[in-house]
Amino acid sequence: MSSPPATSRNMIVLNVLGPILAVLAALAVGAVIMLISGHDPITAYVALVDGSLNSKRAITETLIYTAPLILGGLAFAIAYRASLFNIGIEGQLVMGGLAAGIVGAWDLGLPTALHLPLALLAAAAAGGLWGAIPGALRAFTGAHEVITTIMLNYLAYRTVNYTIQKLGDWLPVDNQFQATNRAMDTARLPIVLDGTRLHSGILIAIACAILLWYVLFRTVFGYKVRTVGLSLGAAQYAGISWRGVFVAAMLLSGLLAGLAGAGEALGLHGRHFANPPGYGFTAIAVGLVGRNHPLAIIPSALLFGALSAGAPAMQSDADVSKEIVLVLQGLVILAVAAFAAANRIPGLRKLATPRMSSGRI
Amino acid sequence: MSTPLPTSGAVPYAVQMHDIVKRFPGGVVANDGITFDVRQGEIHALLGENGAGKSTLMNILFGIHAPDQGDIRIGGRLVEFSSPREAVEAGLGMVHQHFMLIPRFTVTENVILGSEGNTTMLDREDAARRVGELARQYGLDVDPHARLGDLPVGTQQRVEILRALYQGSRVLILDEPTALLTPQEVEDLYGVLRRLRDDGGTIIFITHKLREIAAISDRVTVIRQGKTVGTRITAETTPAELAELMVGREVVLRVDRKAGTPGETALTAENIRVTGHHVRTLLQIDRLELRRGEILGVCGVEGNGQTELIEVLSGIRHPDEGRITLAGQDVTRANPNVFRHHGLSYIPEDRHRRGLVLDFPLWENTLLGNTWHEPFVSGGRVNRGRTRQITAQLMDEFDVRAPNPDVSARTLSGGNQQKLIIAREMQREPDVLLAVQPTRGLDVGAIEFVHRQIIEARDRGKAVLVLSFELDEVLDLSDRLIVLYRGQIVGDFMNGEVSRTELGLLMGGRAANE
Numbered sequence: 001m002s003s004p005p006a007t008s009r010n011m012i013v014l015n016v017l018g019p020i021l022a023v024l025a026a027l028a029v030g031a032v033i034m035l036i037s038g039h040d041p042i043t044a045y046v047a048l049v050d051g052s053l054n055s056k057r058a059i060t061e062t063l064i065y066t067a068p069l070i071l072g073g074l075a076f077a078i079a080y081r082a083s084l085f086n087i088g089i090e091g092q093l094v095m096g097g098l099a100a101g102i103v104g105a106w107d108l109g110l111p112t113a114l115h116l117p118l119a120l121l122a123a124a125a126a127g128g129l130w131g132a133i134p135g136a137l138r139a140f141t142g143a144h145e146v147i148t149t150i151m152l153n154y155l156a157y158r159t160v161n162y163t164i165q166k167l168g169d170w171l172p173v174d175n176q177f178q179a180t181n182r183a184m185d186t187a188r189l190p191i192v193l194d195g196t197r198l199h200s201g202i203l204i205a206i207a208c209a210i211l212l213w214y215v216l217f218r219t220v221f222g223y224k225v226r227t228v229g230l231s232l233g234a235a236q237y238a239g240i241s242w243r244g245v246f247v248a249a250m251l252l253s254g255l256l257a258g259l260a261g262a263g264e265a266l267g268l269h270g271r272h273f274a275n276p277p278g279y280g281f282t283a284i285a286v287g288l289v290g291r292n293h294p295l296a297i298i299p300s301a302l303l304f305g306a307l308s309a310g311a312p313a314m315q316s317d318a319d320v321s322k323e324i325v326l327v328l329q330g331l332v333i334l335a336v337a338a339f340a341a342a343n344r345i346p347g348l349r350k351l352a353t354p355r356m357s358s359g360r361i
Numbered sequence: 362m363s364t365p366l367p368t369s370g371a372v373p374y375a376v377q378m379h380d381i382v383k384r385f386p387g388g389v390v391a392n393d394g395i396t397f398d399v400r401q402g403e404i405h406a407l408l409g410e411n412g413a414g415k416s417t418l419m420n421i422l423f424g425i426h427a428p429d430q431g432d433i434r435i436g437g438r439l440v441e442f443s444s445p446r447e448a449v450e451a452g453l454g455m456v457h458q459h460f461m462l463i464p465r466f467t468v469t470e471n472v473i474l475g476s477e478g479n480t481t482m483l484d485r486e487d488a489a490r491r492v493g494e495l496a497r498q499y500g501l502d503v504d505p506h507a508r509l510g511d512l513p514v515g516t517q518q519r520v521e522i523l524r525a526l527y528q529g530s531r532v533l534i535l536d537e538p539t540a541l542l543t544p545q546e547v548e549d550l551y552g553v554l555r556r557l558r559d560d561g562g563t564i565i566f567i568t569h570k571l572r573e574i575a576a577i578s579d580r581v582t583v584i585r586q587g588k589t590v591g592t593r594i595t596a597e598t599t600p601a602e603l604a605e606l607m608v609g610r611e612v613v614l615r616v617d618r619k620a621g622t623p624g625e626t627a628l629t630a631e632n633i634r635v636t637g638h639h640v641r642t643l644l645q646i647d648r649l650e651l652r653r654g655e656i657l658g659v660c661g662v663e664g665n666g667q668t669e670l671i672e673v674l675s676g677i678r679h680p681d682e683g684r685i686t687l688a689g690q691d692v693t694r695a696n697p698n699v700f701r702h703h704g705l706s707y708i709p710e711d712r713h714r715r716g717l718v719l720d721f722p723l724w725e726n727t728l729l730g731n732t733w734h735e736p737f738v739s740g741g742r743v744n745r746g747r748t749r750q751i752t753a754q755l756m757d758e759f760d761v762r763a764p765n766p767d768v769s770a771r772t773l774s775g776g777n778q779q780k781l782i783i784a785r786e787m788q789r790e791p792d793v794l795l796a797v798q799p800t801r802g803l804d805v806g807a808i809e810f811v812h813r814q815i816i817e818a819r820d821r822g823k824a825v826l827v828l829s830f831e832l833d834e835v836l837d838l839s840d841r842l843i844v845l846y847r848g849q850i851v852g853d854f855m856n857g858e859v860s861r862t863e864l865g866l867l868m869g870g871r872a873a874n875e
């Protein structure tokens with residue numbers, strides 16, 4: 001029954017090397033698919049690297065995609081750690097974006113030091129509310145969050161549309177543009193690198209990852225979240241209010257998603273567009289590939305960010321359809337999942353037992 | 362290594378298993394060359410601790426697993442079963458620990474299940490008549506038309522036996538058959554088994570309880586860590602010898618316990634009422650007191666309000682009515698941690714689902730239930746270093762065998778997991794200790810340890826409640842006894858005032874003087 005305790009060294013090797021091998025395997029399978037569909041995988045992958053890593057512009061584009069994916073991945077992770085499956089990140093993200101867009105476009109006569117935090121706070125509050133609702137429904141009525149978060153996604157899309165189309169008389173929104181009005185300069189996220197579009201959203205995202213790691217693995221609150229997530233029976237025994245944890249975890253999840261929306265609205269576009277960006281769903285993959293560890297989510301988001309940034313180049317240089325990138329993303333998720341499953345096979349498990357719960361990668 | 366017996370050769374063998382080896386994926390060797398011979402017309406006990414390989418061996422015999430090595434003979438004929446059906450056809454019958462019966466079906470329907478044949482129409486009356494005849498023939502008092510779910514557990518077990526007999530079994534395998542029975546039901550079962558044996562039937566009786574060996578078996582085979590360590594004629598052996606064979610070293614069988622010296626009341630529960638769905642009363646207790654320096658044992662058959670009692674006394678569940686006083690404070694509607702703050706510790710019934718988070722390292726399990734006070738936490742932060750240090754000390758003090766506090770609780774054996782829980786609950790130096798099924802699934806060595814801890818806690822002036830479904834355990838440990846039946850206290854005695862028989866009657870819902 002007893003499996004030998006893994007030394008931390010080969011654990012790190014497996015937890016770091018494993019996903020890298022999984023990604024390489026996914027790229028190999030992707031190459032086969034491209035060969036079958038009559039494309040040259042080498043040209044395609046060269047284009048992918050060119051578009052995502054091979055120049056200052058490419059790298060900044062990757063980072064621009066990465067920022068919302070980190071925040072979305074963190075949103076997924078905090079809920080998942082409490083055993084909740086938040087599929088509503090997209091809805092929480094657009095609610096946050098809408099709130100940031102409106103507050104950001106409002107001429108309040110405030111300096112940046114007040115206006116920008118206020119806009120971010122509005123986004124966090126709107127996203128947090130949109131997350132806390134399904135959290136509370138699960139905690140107090142038992143309504144499953146997978147169902148309610150999907151429903152709330154649609155409610156969020158409609159709310160954004162309605163606000164932009166119908167509330168132009170009261171709010172700074174532009175029906176013509178299908179977006180909120182242009183954000184005031186005092187509410188814009190500053191550009192990090194001159195001459196590029198790279199805004200400080202990436203810094204907020206990394207700061208949030210470190211903060212969430214600290215909360216999960218160093219604080220009593222994080223311990224309670226993880227206990228509820230792993231064993232409801234033990235949580236009751238330990239006097240942990242699991243209902244409170246459900247609501248709090250979903251509120252935090254929505255809050256992080258809301259900040260992802262704010263980054264797009266106040267950083268990249270300067271306004272919130274009615275069309276949902278879809279990051280909320282890629283974020284699920286980011287969380288899973290990062291094994292719901294806040295720090296591991298950073299490289300995971302970088303990977304998906306690079307795939308997204310490189311996609312247009314692949315299309316133009318290698319004539320590979322942009323959808324092939326979606327296929328690659330799917331393959332990466334499958335490969336990482338397969339790796340995690342292989343970990344559970346007793347013979348392979350001997351090599352390493354993941355100890356994510358103690359806060360190590 | 363089976364011991365040759367003076368009478369061997371005279372009686373033919375019903376079952377012969379030779380050199381059985383079974384490895385499971387992951388390298389666990391469940392059976393490592395077991396030899397096990399059962400003669401026709403005997404009750405043969407298979408004795409071993411949890412995890413010794415008893416169930417695996419029986420599953421191999423019954424065609425559920427295929428052995429990696431070794432051969433099996435039934436009535437002298439070499440067999441190789443690929444499914445339980447083939448085992449049944451060869452005359453084997455299994456009575457499972459958790460009955461494989463359908464509560465909504467009648468006794469007859471349950472008995473003929475699986476042997477109805479290929480006919481489209483079922484002649485219920487004819488089947489019921491045959492089942493009734495069979496029952497009478499073996500003295501199994503069962504109404505063929507009764508709905509199974511309405512019958513007491515002991516009777517349901519007879520239905521399982523009846524089904525095996527109906528299928529033509531000549532060799533009956535009973536897997537821990539007394540686990541859910543009252544002492545009276547156990548006596549009745551023994552009667553049935555003896556009658557079956559006297560009619561020429563062969564019975565394999567799997568158990569880890571020494572008391573049962575002496576009471577029912579003719580011979581006993583002991584297995585330890587997947588190996589046969591000996592076969593004995595029951596009349597020629599002693600419980601001490603069997604215990605030593607089972608554990609591999611000398612064992613203190615009796616709990617060494619002096620009488621307690623009851624002091625002041627530490628916990629009081631008054632007029633407690635817990636209702637479940639459909640307004641059914643699950644627990645109704647007028648008054649229950651736990652006194653310092655005394656062990657109160659709770660007897661009862663599983664499912665008679667034990668879970669609710671413990672949940673209420675530990676603060677996990679709030680009673681619909683009533684009042685709980687702990688250390689002079691009304692804690693009726695308080696959080697479990699408030700109970701802890703006022704001096705309560707609780708060893709829960711289920712290590713895996715309640716007592717531990719298996720995927721947490723040991724030190725995070727030490728934190729469980731301790732997140733409200735120093736030195737474990739301060740200012741909302743977990744004191745990781747200090748908690749690790751305390752865990753290491755506790756591991757040392759309570760002999761928890763693990764390399765360090767960072768390994769996950771899952772990697773520990775059941776005994777070490779339980780020791781970790783006891784260590785955690787004892788380190789707060791509680792005034793009140795609730796010990797629920799404290800030795801379930803543990804081997805003899807670990808049981809000794811746990812019992813000693815409980816008695817020492819009492820001797821240090823703690824009020825202790827012990828709840829166990831093993832009547833012997835409750836009787837061994839307690840100073841005072843209460844009997845729970847359908848959520849009510851139907852008996853309250855000093856230990857020794859009443860006999861096992863009287864307790865058994867109360868546990869079955871009959872008054873002691875009936």
